[in-house]
Amino acid sequence: MRTKQQLTDDIRSERRAALVVNARSRRGRQFYDDAHARLQAAGFKLLGSYGVEGDLERSLQRAIDLGPDLLVAGGGDGTISTAGRMLAHRDMALGLLPLGTTNNFARTIGIPPDLDTAITTMTDGLVIDVDLGIAGDMPFTNHVGVGLSAEVMINAPSRLKRAIGRFAYPITALGLLRRHRPLRATVHAEGREIVFTTHQVYVANGGFHAGRPITADAHADDRLLVAYPVGGATRRELLRETARNALTGHRRTLHERPFLAVGELWLETDRPAAVEVDGEPCGRTPLRIALDANALRIMAPPGTEDH
Incomplete structure (x- = not known):
């Protein structure tokens, strides 16, 4: 080498x-x-x-x-x-x-x-x-999405993505959100157990999501995964937090709530939830997510x- x-x-x-x-x-x-x-x-x-x-x-x-x-x-x-x-x-x-x-x-x-x-x-x-991150047995570069985003990736029409680019995802999400039920998600990491109710959970290895910064200090070689829910149990909270993330991510840090920066975690949900890895469907929860440093x-x- x-x-x-x-x-x-x-x-x-x-x-x-x-x-x-x-x-x-x-x-x-x-x-x-x-x-x-x-x-x-x-x-x-x-x-x-x-x-x-x-x-x-x-x-x-x-x-x-x-x-x-x-x-x-x-x-x-x-x-x-x-x-x-x-x-x-x-x-x-x-x-x-x-x-x-x-x-x-x-x-x-x-x-x-x-x-x-x-x-x-x-x-x-x-x-x-x-x-590289590792979701189950699947290495990935950027992120894992659990919940609504995985449903969006599965259901977003290819023709719509080709026609209007990344705006195809929020349009698809709005259509799915009317019938999407929130998840009770539990993250086990570093001896802690964190429970939250949300429509959407992300675990990021990189520093961007949906073309916008996640935080100002998230990188692809910092030996950290960043886990965070997007909003709470209501659809209004999901929409509000999605907008906040897009507008203020470049000003936020990994030390703020709701971000959890760790090297490895176990994620489970109250019912099996769809998982997407860098935009590709990848099974369902529960799921171990870890890092392969300098890979x-x-x-x-x-x-x-x-x-």
């Missing part, structure tokens, strides 16, 4: 890369050819290039088997999470092309949803290590601190 500096130097000098873009994502199909051309113009030798509309994991494995120093993955948080899971503990860096709806993990790393900035990060950035190498913007 090379050091991070050695891998950074090899990426900058050798430019050996592979490209995998989820062409089913809203922007993936539109920008695949552009990303391919820009990487080549930047001097990268693309050992393989895949615009995927079928089996994403199969294409990612093909790209990994080519042995690039940098695997560039384009798509939304689900695509990035899949690539991150497959690159865990490998001597290979993940490059991010944020082509999805909310691009939470890319925002956490400091890469805005802009192709020019993403390509510049590949050419001028540096390799850092970040943590993934990421190409980050110049000057990024590696905690």
Whole structure:
């Protein structure tokens, strides 16, 4: 395994890369050819290039088997999470092309949803290590959602997401909320038991959710998971807290209620509740969620601190 500096130097000098873009994502199909051309113009030798509309994991494995120093993955948080899971503990860096709806993990790393900035990060950035979360047996990059958000991910129409982007999620949520019953959730962590009644629970590894900061001090390499309910038992509380999170997350800290920052937790609910992991359905509660520290190498913007 090379050091991070050695891998950074090899990426900058050798430019050996592979490209995998989820062409089913809203922007993936539109920008695949552009990303391919820009990487080549930047001097990268693309050992393989895949615009995927079928089996994403199969294409990612093909790209990994080519042995690039940098695997560039384009798509939304689900695509990035899949690539991150497959690159865990490998001597290979993940490059991010944020082509999805909310691009939470890319925002956490400091890469805005802009192709020019993403390509510049590949050419001028540096390799850092970040943590992966583990939900049950499923590694993830950004977050776990329990309750309403999982129902939204299962039910949000693909056509609506392609048409209006991330606004498809709140529209779907409003439709589901009329018949959604609150959960009695219990979190066991560090010898404590915390109980709350809510429609929605999140456990975040990254610093963003729905394209907005969770808190000002949440990162992907701080060795912490951040668990928090969104509102209480009533629908009004859920809507109020969702709006508050979106508007004030950049001013809040992990030390404030209702955030619980820990390295591992056990989450159970009064009835089996749907779970989504980085936007993909992933079973039901109860669930153990933990961290795999420094599990993934990421190409980050110049000057990024590696905690």
